[in-house]
Structures are given as C-alpha cells and as structure tokens.
Amino acid sequence: MLRNSAAEIPHDCGECPIRHRAVCSRCEADELERLDQIKYYRSFQAGQTVIWAGDRTDFVGSVVTGIATLTQTMEDGRTQMVGLLLPSDFVGRPGRASAAYDVVATSDLVMCCFRKKPFEDMMAATPSIAQRLLEMTLDELDAAREWMLVLGRKTAREKIASLLSIIGRRNASMNGQENTRERVFDLPLTREAMADYLGLTLETVSRQISALKRDGVIVLEGKRHVIVPDFDRLLIEAGDDCDGGLLT
Amino acid sequence: MLRNSAAEIPHDCGECPIRHRAVCSRCEADELERLDQIKYYRSFQAGQTVIWAGDRTDFVGSVVTGIATLTQTMEDGRTQMVGLLLPSDFVGRPGRASAAYDVVATSDLVMCCFRKKPFEDMMAATPSIAQRLLEMTLDELDAAREWMLVLGRKTAREKIASLLSIIGRRNASMNGQENTRERVFDLPLTREAMADYLGLTLETVSRQISALKRDGVIVLEGKRHVIVPDFDRLLIEAGDDCDGGLLT
DNA sequence: CGCAGAATTGATACATCTCAAGCTGGGTGG
DNA sequence: CCACCCAGCTTGAGATGTATCAATTCTGCG
Numbered sequence: 122m123l124r125n126s127a128a129e130i131p132h133d134c135g136e137c138p139i140r141h142r143a144v145c146s147r148c149e150a151d152e153l154e155r156l157d158q159i160k161y162y163r164s165f166q167a168g169q170t171v172i173w174a175g176d177r178t179d180f181v182g183s184v185v186t187g188i189a190t191l192t193q194t195m196e197d198g199r200t201q202m203v204g205l206l207l208p209s210d211f212v213g214r215p216g217r218a219s220a221a222y223d224v225v226a227t228s229d230l231v232m233c234c235f236r237k238k239p240f241e242d243m244m245a246a247t248p249s250i251a252q253r254l255l256e257m258t259l260d261e262l263d264a265a266r267e268w269m270l271v272l273g274r275k276t277a278r279e280k281i282a283s284l285l286s287i288i289g290r291r292n293a294s295m296n297g298q299e300n301t302r303e304r305v306f307d308l309p310l311t312r313e314a315m316a317d318y319l320g321l322t323l324e325t326v327s328r329q330i331s332a333l334k335r336d337g338v339i340v341l342e343g344k345r346h347v348i349v350p351d352f353d354r355l356l357i358e359a360g361d362d363c364d365g366g367l368l369t
Numbered sequence: 370m371l372r373n374s375a376a377e378i379p380h381d382c383g384e385c386p387i388r389h390r391a392v393c394s395r396c397e398a399d400e401l402e403r404l405d406q407i408k409y410y411r412s413f414q415a416g417q418t419v420i421w422a423g424d425r426t427d428f429v430g431s432v433v434t435g436i437a438t439l440t441q442t443m444e445d446g447r448t449q450m451v452g453l454l455l456p457s458d459f460v461g462r463p464g465r466a467s468a469a470y471d472v473v474a475t476s477d478l479v480m481c482c483f484r485k486k487p488f489e490d491m492m493a494a495t496p497s498i499a500q501r502l503l504e505m506t507l508d509e510l511d512a513a514r515e516w517m518l519v520l521g522r523k524t525a526r527e528k529i530a531s532l533l534s535i536i537g538r539r540n541a542s543m544n545g546q547e548n549t550r551e552r553v554f555d556l557p558l559t560r561e562a563m564a565d566y567l568g569l570t571l572e573t574v575s576r577q578i579s580a581l582k583r584d585g586v587i588v589l590e591g592k593r594h595v596i597v598p599d600f601d602r603l604l605i606e607a608g609d610d611c612d613g614g615l616l617t
Numbered sequence: 618c619g620c621a622g623a624a625t626t627g628a629t630a631c632a633t634c635t636c637a638a639g640c641t642g643g644g645t646g647g
Numbered sequence: 648c649c650a651c652c653c654a655g656c657t658t659g660a661g662a663t664g665t666a667t668c669a670a671t672t673c674t675g676c677g
Contacts, residue, residue, distance in 0.1 A: 193518045195608055201521040203514035214507055221511060248496065255503045259462055262506060263469060265513040266451035270441045272520035273449040273568025277633070312656060320521025322634060327657055344641090344656065360443055525665070560624060570666055575625055592624065592674085618677105625672070632665085640657065647650085 132162075137233070142209035143183045144257060147249040155247075159239045165189075165226040171212070172224040180234045181213030187230035188309045191222045192317060202318040204261070207291065211257055215241050227309060272320045275360055280319040281329040282359035285339065289349055304352050308345045333358070380410075385481070390457035391431040392505060395497040403495075407487045413437075413474040419460070420472040428482045429461030435478035436557045439470045440565060450566040452509070455539065459505055463489050475557060520568045523608055528567040529577040530606035533587065537597055552600050556593045581606070 134140060134153050145156055162185070165171055171189060172178060184206050191204030203222060206212060212224060212232065235243075244250045271283050292306040293299050308315075312330075316323040333339050338358055340348040349355050356362075382388060382401050393404055410433070413419055419437060420426055432454050439452030451470060454460060460472060463485065483491075492498045519531050540554040541547050556563075560578075564571040581587050586606055588596040597603050604610075 191514075193514065195518070195522065196610065197608075199522040201518040203517045216504065216507075222514070245496075248493075248499070251496070251499060251503060255499060255506065256464065258503065258506045258510060259464075262510045262513060265510060265517065266439075266441065266470070269451045269513065269516060269520055270443070270449040272517055274443065274447040311654095323656080324635080324658085325633060328633095331657070360445075362444065559622095571624080572626085572667080573665060575623095576665095579625070620677085621675095623672105623674080625670105627670080628668090630665105630667070632663105634664085635662070636660090638657105638659080641655085643653095645650100645652080647648105 134160075137185065139183060139185055139209040139233075143233075144211050144250060144253050145183075147253045148247070149249070152247055152249065155243065156235070159235050159243070160233055161235075163232050163234050165230040165232070167226055167228050167230075169226045169230075170223060171226055171230070171232070172220045172222075174220055174223045176220050177218060178213055178220045178237065180236055181211070181215060181240055182232045182234035184208050184210050184212065185231040185233050188227045189230055190225050190227055190310075190314065190317075192225065193222055200317050201320065202314065203265070205318070210261075211254065213237070215244060215254075227314065277319075277321055277325050277329050278332065278358065279360045280321060281315075281326065281333060282338070282355055283361070284315060284319060285333075285347065285349070286352070286355050286359050286361065289347075289352060289355070302351055302353070304349045306347055308347060385433065387431060387433055387457040387481075391481075392459050392498060392501050393431075395501045396495070397497070400495055400497065403491065404483070407483050407491070409482055411480050411482050413478040413480070415474055415476050415478075417474045417478075418471060419474055419478070419480070420468045420470075422468055422471045424468055425466060426461055426468045426485065428484050429459070429463060429488055430480045430482035432456050432458050432460065433479040433481050436475045437478055438473050438475050438558075438562065438565075440473065441470055448565050449568060450562065451513070453566065458509075459502065461485070463492060463502075475562065525567075525569055525573050525577050526580065526606065527608045528569060529563075529574065529581060530586070530603055531609070532563060532567060533581075533595065533597070534600070534603050534607050534609065537595075537600060537603070550599055550601070552597045554595055556595060 134145070134157055137143075140146065145153060148156065163182075165187075174193070186208055189206040189212070190202050191206060192200050192202045194200040204210075206224070213220070215237065244254070271280055275283060288308065289304045289306055293301075293304055298304065310318065312323045312326045315321075316326045319326065321329075330339075330341075334341055337350070338354055340350065342348065382393070382405055385391075388394065393401060396404065411430075413435075422441070434456055437454040437460070438450050439454060440448050440450045442448040452458075454472070460480065461468070492502070519528055523531060536556065537552045537554055541549075541552055546552060558566065560571045560574045563569075564574045567574065569577075578587075578589075582589055585598070586602055588598065590596065
C-alpha cells in the first residue's frame with residue numbers, strides 16, 4: 122500500500138502539481154500552512170476502489186495524479202459513469218455522511234486528503250476555499266449537463282467523437298498544444314469504461330472507434346494511443362458547434 | 370408583461386413562499402433587508418423564454434412560483450432538457466457573463482431577481498448566501514448525475530417511471546403526503562417536454578405511458594392528472610432501489 | 618361548429634444490443 | 648525461447664427497442 126516512495130509524493134504545497142487548480146488554489150500562504158497541517162496523502166493502485174457508494178466517508182480530498190471514475194450501479198449490474206476525476210478534481214461532499222457513488226482508481230492514483238470535520242471547520246473559516254469549491258462545483262454541474270446532451274441525444278458515433286474531443290481538449294490545456302490542428306493523446310479508459318461513460322456497450326464502442334479510424338477521423342497506434350489529424354473534423358463528428366464547447 | 374397584479378406577487382420576504390428553501394433561506398433579518406432592497410420581481414407567461422443560451426445575462430434569481438426548464442439545443446434541432454426548475458430553484462451563475470442554456474417558462478412563472486453585480490457583492494459579504502448556494506449547487510449536481518443514469522442506462526419504460534416517481538416525490542414533499550401508498554399529482558410537462566427530459570421521442574413517451582396505464586401502475590384522469598395506486602410499485606418499475614433514491 | 622395543439626396508435630425502418638466467435642499483445646512458466 | 652494464457656479488444660449475425668413517418672382521435676377554445 123505504501124509502495125509510493127516519499128520522494129514521489131509531494132509534501133510541500135508550493136510544489137504541488139495541482140496547486141493552482143485545486144480547491145486550495147486561492148489560499149494565501151497562511152491558509153495553505155493550516156491546510157498543510159491537516160492534509161495527508163493516500164495512494165491507490167489501478168483498479169482499486171477508493172470509496173464504495175453508501176459507505177460512511179470520513180475524508181474529502183483532491184486528485185493529485187492519476188485518474189479515477191465516479192460510477193453508479195443498478196441492482197442488475199447496469200452501470201453508468203457520472204464523472205471522470207482528473208488531477209485537481211475534488212472528491213467528496215462536505216456536509217454529507219455517506220458516499221453517493223463508487224470512486225474507482227482507473228490508473229495509479231495519489232490523493233491529497235483531509236479528514237472531513239477539520240476540513241469543514243476550515244472551510245467555514247476560510248472564504249477562499251468555499252468560494253473555490255463553489256466555482257468548481259458549478260463547473261462540474263456544467264460538465265454534467267453537457268454530458269446529459271451526449272447521453273440523451275447523440276448517436277453512438279457522436280458519443281465517441283464527443284468523448285475523444287473532451288479528452289483531447291483537456292489534454293491540450295495541460296500541455297499547451299491548444300491551437301494545433303493535430304492532437305495526440307492516450308486514452309485513459311478501457312473500451313468498457315468508455316461504454317459506461319457513454320451509455321453504450323463495449324462492442325458498440327469498439328465498432329464506432331473502428332469506423333472513425335476507417336474514415337480517417339482518427340489514427341490509432343496500438344489500442345490506446347490516438348492521433349487526431351484534424352481536431353475540427355472531430356468536433357464536427359461530435360455534433361458540437363465547431364467553435365468549441367464554451368463550457369468544457 | 371405586467372399582467373400579474375401587485376397583489377399576486379409577494380413583496381415581503383417574510384411571507385415569501387420560498388423563504389425557507391431558496392438561496393436566501395439562511396439569511397438573518399438584516400441580511401434579508403439588504404437583499405430586499407436589491408430584489409425585483411419578473412413575471413413570465415407559459416411558453417415564454419426567460420433567457421436565451423449565449424445571451425449576456427445581467428441578473429440571477431429564484432423561481433418563486435411556476436415551473437421552468439433548462440434546455441440545450443444542437444444545431445440540427447435535437448434538444449435535451451438538463452434541468453427542471455421548481456419554486457426555490459436558483460437561476461443563473463454568479464461569475465459568468467453569458468447564459469449556457471435556454472430557460473423557458475413551462476407554466477406562468479414568477480421570479481425573484483437580483484442584478485448580478487449587486488448580488489455578487491452581497492454574496493462576497495454574506496457567507497450564509499454563499500454557503501446555501503454551494504449546498505443547492507451540490508444538490509443539483511447530484512440530481513444531474515442521477516439523471517445521467519436514467520439517460521444512459523434505463524429503458525423507455527423505466528425512464529417514464531423514473532420521471533413520474535421524481536415528480537411524485539417532490540410533490541409529496543411539498544404537501545406532506547410523504548408516506549402514503551397512493552399518490553396523486555398533475556404532470557407539469559407536455560409529452561414533448563417529457564421526451565426532451567428523457568432523451569426519447571414524444572411517441573415513445575405516449576406509448577410507455579399507455580403501457581403503464583394498461584398495466585395498472587398508474588391511472589390517468591385526462592392527460593395530465595396522475596394517480597399512482599402503489600408508489601413502491603412505480604419505484605420498482607423505475608428500476609430504483611425500492612428504499613427510494615437517497616439523493617433526490 | 619370547427620379549428621389547432623396535444624396526444625394516441627399503427628406500420629415500418631434502423632441503430633444499437635446481444636450472443637458468439639476470433640484476434641492481439643504482453644506476461645508467465647516450463 | 649517458445650507455448651500458453653488471459654484480459655482487452657474486434658468482428659459478425661441476428662434480435663430487439665426505439666425512432667420515424669403517417670393517420671386518427673382527443674380536448675379546449677374562439
């Protein structure tokens with residue numbers, strides 16, 4: 122469990138990779154120091170469940186590195202992903218005792234955690250944290266609503282193109298390849314996880330990816346490495362306004 | 370436009386029907402008085418568009434009475450409802466210049482509005498407002514995620530049953546008929562609006578409602594008045610855990 | 618009355634699911 | 648080093664649920 126050496130895990134908030142995007146991004150030096158005192162890191166291996174839906178949770182936290190998914194499952198096993206947690210995303214809800222969704226590490230994952238009670242106290246005393254959390258929550262709400270359009274009204278091909286464009290866009294914003302026509306990235310999800318995200322079966326995901334490849338919209342190297350020769354073309358396939366979603 | 374007489378519109382916050390649920394619900398008397406000074410009411414007729422997606426918005430506000438919908442539309446006309454706004458729900462996003470979605474009055478509607486700038490200033494100075502808005506936003510996010518499961522993984526019949534159970538539940542919580550086996554309510558939406566909510570066509574909505582009627586899950590009086598003889602039965606049809614969604 | 622919007626119902630088309638068979642690439646043990 | 652294995656993925660053929668197109672019926676209202 123403690124397989125990550127201390128060297129891999131940031132300890133100084135000043136050097137934290139998510140310093141400027143996470144829930145703490147608006148904190149002043151003194152506030153950061155107080156947070157520093159109540160924070161602790163947890164590591165998870167790919168595939169591990171971080172939180173089980175319905176369980177009591179005593180912590181909240183931020184994804185520092187790696188990717189996790191938020192999923193809902195019906196009794197008969199049908200599952201729907203309802204969120205994709207990337208570095209800087211916040212996990213857990215202040216003021217709620219038990220988790221609403223399963224959180225599963227898709228890759229190896231490091232989280233910066235706070236016990237819930239101290240964090241809630243800190244939040245009440247620190248407007249900059251509450252403000253930032255509100256802003257992040259509003260962004261997530263917009264993303265969820267964007268996704269409702271995908272789930273409710275788009276075809277399988279458009280769904281795949283939408284997912285690829287979102288991953289491509291987020292990836293670009295991290296690497297500063299924003300305005301390039303061509304974009305290159307790795308899929309962080311299995312076909313099955315994509316299916317759960319898109320409300321499809323994995324077979325349909327596979328077929329549509331093959332179709333996009335056949336039509337030259339994307340080029341695959343191996344199963345996971347994606348090259349998009351013309352990102353605007355992908356956006357058109359996604360059914361999005363070509364000027365790019367304003368919200369994602 | 371000013372067809373609502375002054376008598377119909379509440380002016381005193383103390384008598385406001387959404388006083389204890391809206392964004393102002395945690396305000397003290399003095400805070401309420403300050404809000405009172407910057408608030409104003411707007412009325413809309415059924416069918417009127419309150420806000421157009423993409424337009425600059427200079428106000429935010431709460432639904433006081435009536436129902437509105439939040440919808441997204443693709444260029445080719447496919448539309449998806451992404452929110453249903455009932456009394457006390459908040460409209461608009463502090464800190465954003467333009468609207469992300471169309472807001473349309475489904476019934477006659479009264480809103481309690483604030484110009485955005487004064488409201489933002491007030492929010493910065495009044496933690497109780499910011500806190501309540503965060504809480505409401507988190508609730509909306511949960512509702513949106515619940516809906517993603519409905520859109521992505523449920524059958525048409527389950528979708529209809531889910532919608533009916535949500536309306537029935539909200540209605541019950543307003544009228545205190547919480548634990549009755551039988552529930553009675555009016556549908557606030559046309560078949561087409563239901564279809565837009567559920568990611569279906571109106572024909573499919575109609576067929577599935579007929580099927581639920583035929584199977585005795587619901588009884589209809591006219592097109593809009595619904596009687597649910599056994600609410601648990603409806604929840605089973607919705608594919609929900611029978612102990613009721615914890616979140617909605 | 619008779620019109621218009623809303624809803625229902627029917628017949629058919631089609632997209633996606635389901636079930637089933639094979640493929641691929643990386644790891645393991647003989 | 649090779650044979651094997653296995654999870655992840657691809658592809659095919661047929662079944663099925665929902666959309667589409669079209670024709671009525673209902674309901675409220677001028």
